[in-house]
Amino acid sequence: MPAESRLADGARLALTTFTTLPVRAGRVDRSVAGAAMALAPAVGVLLGVVLAGVLLLPGALAPPLVAAAVTVGTGALLTRGLHLDGLADTVDALGSYRRGAAALEIMKKPDVGPFGVVALVVVLLVQAAALAELAARSWPAALAAVVAATAAGRFGVAVACRRGVPAARPEGLGALVAGTVGPVALAAGAVAVALPALAAVPDRPWQGPLAVAVALAVALGLLRHVVRRLGGITGDVLGATVEVVTTLVYLGVVLSG
Helix, strand or coil: CCHHHHHHHHHHHHHHHHCCCCCCCCCCCHHHHHHHHHCHHHHHHHHHHHHHHHHHCHHHCCCHHHHHHHHHHHHHHHCCCHHHHHHHHHHHHHHCCCCHHHHHHHHHCCCCCHHHHHHHHHHHHHHHHHHHHHHCCCHHHHHHHHHHHHHHHHHHHHHHCECCCCECCCCCHHHHHCCCECHHHHHHHHHHHHHHHHCCCCCCCCHHHHHHHHHHHHHHHHHHHHHHHHCCECHHHHHHHHHHHHHHHHHHHHHCC
16 A cells, blocks of 8 residues: 555554544554554644634633533534543453453443443543643643643554554454654654643743653553553553553642643
8 A cells, every 4th residue: 555545544454443533434454553552642632723713712711620621512412422431341351350351341331330420420520720820821832731631542552552562352442553653753753742732831841741751651561550450452451551541640740730
């Protein structure tokens, strides 16, 4: 497949995977899936701009916490709530203390267990509280912080799909994307995340990238644990990675202010 065609199909797959944009799907195979996961941070940048607008535009009319809650809800709406669902399923599986197929079976269940509920509540509360704090800051810093956090969450997916990381199942999204992202794509994604992160805390430009680095380090630790417990990654694990990294970047940027 020509590189241009692969990138175009990868861009379409990335948009349909990480957003609700009604984009016509192109060819889907592991090569295209790898391009889509590599482009995930770019989709995060676009989504972050939209969410920052949702946070800042109503901010003049509504209290910061209200604007933050609307922003969190918009983020879930624009992603079909898939990442939150993945977080709940992954935490339920890990909280069961089961391994392999038994843990994967828990992830398939449509209900949400107590571990998943707690994880959702904590993540949503932390995100809303952090966004409320950002809404009170200068709009350039708030914009950069939201874009950096949203892009970093998607970059976490690219990191989880790097070469050498196996899939937990022989089918599904995890099997399609596991091990498809190479080092060049990871380097490009790191740059895409680092640029807005530098502007997230204007008086301490190192603090944004540090928050991203810490969040990704935590995600890598979680990923190693998941691979040991489940045997590899799944689509739910990728969704959990998005929410964990995004939340930790928000928290790191706010704590630095």
